[in-house]
Amino acid sequence: MNVIAKLAQRVVETASLGLKQSAELNRRLSSGQVGGRRYLREALAIWRYSLKNFWHPEPDPAHSAKELVGRH
Numbered sequence: 198m199n200v201i202a203k204l205a206q207r208v209v210e211t212a213s214l215g216l217k218q219s220a221e222l223n224r225r226l227s228s229g230q231v232g233g234r235r236y237l238r239e240a241l242a243i244w245r246y247s248l249k250n251f252w253h254p255e256p257d258p259a260h261s262a263k264e265l266v267g268r269h
Contacts, residue, residue, distance in 0.1 A: 215244075
């Protein structure tokens with residue numbers, strides 16, 4: 198697999214994971230489980246994790262937004 202194909206694959210994987218985590222966070226926001234500053238903290242944790250995971254992928258990147266706040 199050439200470099201461009203590998204890069205494209207990483208972009209798709211990272212975007213997919215970020216969308217899943219964002220959807221989970223938005224469901225929790227709409228149900229009232231999270232709001233205000235907590236929502237911002239979790240959204241920033243997702244963003245930071247996505248950037249980190251793009252360059253240094255983890256073998257099992259299936260982390261929830263709630264877990265990411267404490268980790269990153």
